[in-house]
Amino acid sequence: MDRRVIGVETEFGITHTGGTHRGLPPEEVARYLFRPVLRWGRSSNVFIPNASRLYLDVGSHPEYATAECDDLLDLIASDRAGELIMHDLAQRAEAAMTEDGFDGSVYLLKNNVDSQGNSYGSHENYLIPRTTHFRRLSTILLPFLVTRQIMVGAGRLVPATDETPAHYAFSQRADHMWEGISSATTRSRPIINTRDEPHSDAAVHRRLHVIVGDSNMSETTSLLRYGATDLVLRMVESGIPVGDFELENPIGAIRHISHDITGQASVKIRHGGEQTAVDIQARLLDRARRFVRENGAHHDRVEQIFELWERTLQAVASGEHAPIERDIDWAIKKRLLIDVAERGGLPMGHPKLEQLDMAYHDVHPTRGVFNLLAARGRASTQLEPERIQRAIVDPPATTRAALRGRFLSTARAMGSEHTVDWVHHKLVDRPLDALMLKDPLSAEDPRVDTLLGRLGERVATLREQSLEERRAQELPLALSERYKLGHPQELAEPPLI
Amino acid sequence: MSTQPQKRPQGGNDDGAAPEAAGAVGANAQAQKRAGELDSLLDEIDSVLESNAEEFVKGFVQKGGE
The missing domain is CATH 3.30.590 (Creatine Kinase; Chain A, domain 2)
Structure with a gap:
């Protein structure tokens, strides 16, 4: 391989x-x-x-x-x-x-x-x-x-x-x-x-x-x-x-x-x-x-x-x-x-x-x-x-790990109950949408974006925190929150049709 | 990301054209410097280790893992 x-x-x-x-x-x-x-x-x-x-x-x-x-x-x-x-x-x-x-x-x-x-x-x-x-x-x-x-x-x-x-x-x-x-x-x-x-x-x-x-x-x-x-x-x-x-x-x-x-x-x-x-x-x-x-x-x-x-x-x-x-x-x-x-x-x-x-x-x-x-x-x-x-907080960027990291950090930031393991990614509220990611070499999967999109439009306001911001959190650095939720006003006005 | 270059011990004196005698003096100075560095390292290690070695070793007992 x-x-x-x-x-x-x-x-x-x-x-x-x-x-x-x-x-x-x-x-x-x-x-x-x-x-x-x-x-x-x-x-x-x-x-x-x-x-x-x-x-x-x-x-x-x-x-x-x-x-x-x-x-x-x-x-x-x-x-x-x-x-x-x-x-x-x-x-x-x-x-x-x-x-x-x-x-x-x-x-x-x-x-x-x-x-x-x-x-x-x-x-x-x-x-x-x-x-x-x-x-x-x-x-x-x-x-x-x-x-x-x-x-x-x-x-x-x-x-x-x-x-x-x-x-x-x-x-x-x-x-x-x-x-x-x-x-x-x-x-x-x-x-x-x-x-x-x-x-x-x-x-x-x-x-x-x-x-x-x-x-x-x-x-x-x-x-x-x-x-x-x-x-x-x-x-x-x-x-x-x-x-x-x-x-x-x-x-x-x-x-x-x-x-x-x-x-x-x-x-x-x-x-x-x-x-x-x-x-x-x-x-x-x-x-x-x-x-x-x-x-x-x-x-x-x-x-x-x-x-x-x-x-x-x-x-x-x-x-x-x-x-x-x-x-x-x-x-x-x-x-x-x-x-x-x-x-x-x-x-x-x-x-x-x-x-x-x-x-x-x-x-x-x-x-x-x-x-x-x-x-x-x-x-x-x-x-x-x-x-x-950086490796304390960042998942490896080129494998499935990137997806898992994004999934769990996004769900946490949105306050959504979730479970993950090496393969499975599930939002507790949406059990039927649970994802199995079976290709460990793939760092991208549109299904993950779709599923995270269902957490609500405020997902779009999530901002990735810097290493300094994460160090400033009370938690151990490895457990610090990756994303910060923005204000609802930050959402762009819906386009007029 | 680059590999850190391997540090190689410097041979003899700084002066590349030094005659043999000076080279020997340089090597001697080098050896003394290395001994000094080693002493300082060992002192540092001594200062961080638990003072009762035997107690530390005997106290380190785990259950089997895996």
């Missing part, structure tokens, strides 16, 4: 600490966190004006699902906006809790594992054609996903156990995967989940749901993660021979690779032989480059993705990680841990280092360690801060 819808769902860890008493448990903090959301939408599961979804998931995890994006930088901007939205809510929760006598700090961590080994995810969704041969898809995609962690893993300081000393691993999630492909999520997590809710025309599309990924802090790492995966999917869809990397034991392999930061771990290929993750990725990169030479680049970041892909593989293969220490999450974090350990003479596994591993993922703009590194130029970025701010 030249234009592909991609979305990412992020579950955040949550904790409260540092007050005079013991911190509140996560479910209590989550309740405070979602108070403004509940007040705004009378539910803790809502679509917000930027067309993304904000909700409290299983296990009291605050979760943010980006709207449909067909551009990698829109996707990364929306995902980063999610961090800032959570931060805004966390600040408000902290203030409300302090008022109730629970002082201390609220932490929202965009990571994937807590101190007891509970895991929560970063789920990627890729729209693929229904015609994609699923067996072919899995034989190519599974080895790619199992080995992708050496490029886009978020890195983890693994605490010591009876068998292994404390050590640094590529991935947060690798140890929490139990199957290659299945329909489970919490019970037994697969790398690819077969839940096929395309949120579109199921005769044309299916949704590929990848739940093996780590949550990334780095925009550069994110670009490589989504960009390389999209390129591999393009090759799968094109039907070209890609090579045989089918793994004998994907789950054994994913762990084996994660725990060997030297990149030398080799894994068994089903049809014979052993290869390292670098071998497999290098062949896929090579194939992808040839594919693009023959078919052309489908967006203007393809060369940048190839360069990052190659540079990262070289760094892993050589053990010389310096060239990627500003760009790749696991390497950025590893550099920092080594610096701190050396300065303080701390052994690997020291609580201070474990704390740093977690604090790297703190979404707080001036406390989160990744954000501190980025502010000092020790981590690269891809987006201007202004673009991320």
Whole structure:
């Protein structure tokens, strides 16, 4: 697919600490966190004006699902906006809790594992054609996903156990995967989940749901993660021979690779032989480059993705990680841990280092360690801060998200009861006019205009508020009202006939 | 929207024509500058982290998600 819808769902860890008493448990903090959301939408599961979804998931995890994006930088901007939205809510929760006598700090961590080994995810969704041969898809995609962690893993300081000393691993999630492909999520997590809710025309599309990924802090790492995966999917869809990397034991392999930061771990290929993750990725990169030479680049970041892909593989293969220490999450974090350990003479596994591993993922703009590194130029970025701010309030402009955003913000401004989800758009007063928008790639639909027109002629007086006006509203910025209703006098005189 | 240029470490002294000895002095100054920057970063991180690392880590317990 030249234009592909991609979305990412992020579950955040949550904790409260540092007050005079013991911190509140996560479910209590989550309740405070979602108070403004509940007040705004009378539910803790809502679509917000930027067309993304904000909700409290299983296990009291605050979760943010980006709207449909067909551009990698829109996707990364929306995902980063999610961090800032959570931060805004966390600040408000902290203030409300302090008022109730629970002082201390609220932490929202965009990571994937807590101190007891509970895991929560970063789920990627890729729209693929229904015609994609699923067996072919899995034989190519599974080895790619199992080995992708050496490029886009978020890195983890693994605490010591009876068998292994404390050590640094590529991935947060690798140890929490139990199957290659299945329909489970919490019970037994697969790398690819077969839940096929395309949120579109199921005769044309299916949704590929990848739940093996780590949550990334780095925009550069994110670009490589989504960009390389999209390129591999393009090759799968094109039907070209890609090579045989089918793994004998994907789950054994994913762990084996994660725990060997030297990149030398080799894994068994089903049809014979052993290869390292670098071998497999290098062949896929090579194939992808040839594919693009023959078919052309489908967006203007393809060369940048190839360069990052190659540079990262070289760094892993050589053990010389310096060239990627500003760009790749696991390497950025590893550099920092080594610096701190050396300065303080701390052994690997020291609580201070474990704390740093977690604090790297703190979404707080001036406390989160990744954000501190980025502010000092020790981590690269891809987006201007202004673009991320806009993504807090603006839906992506080129997909169905634009329609959803306009629909829900218009209905709110007109005071009209409504419900929306990924596909459905309904005004409660006009149930028979409910719309199903089944093309996620379409940002225009006259039916939406017609339906919104039925809200009355004052729709014509709606004016879009500026970012400043929206910041001035009492609500969290992400929930601020997009439109302001004008005076009835602003309506033009009806033409004389 | 443009990609931010990659910052590359500056090699040696500002003076491009500096002889080797001056280059070594420059590299030394550079290394000192980097060490100073690192100290300042680590101090900043220390100032924002919860002081009881062990309590922070142990207190971070979630229910499983997904």
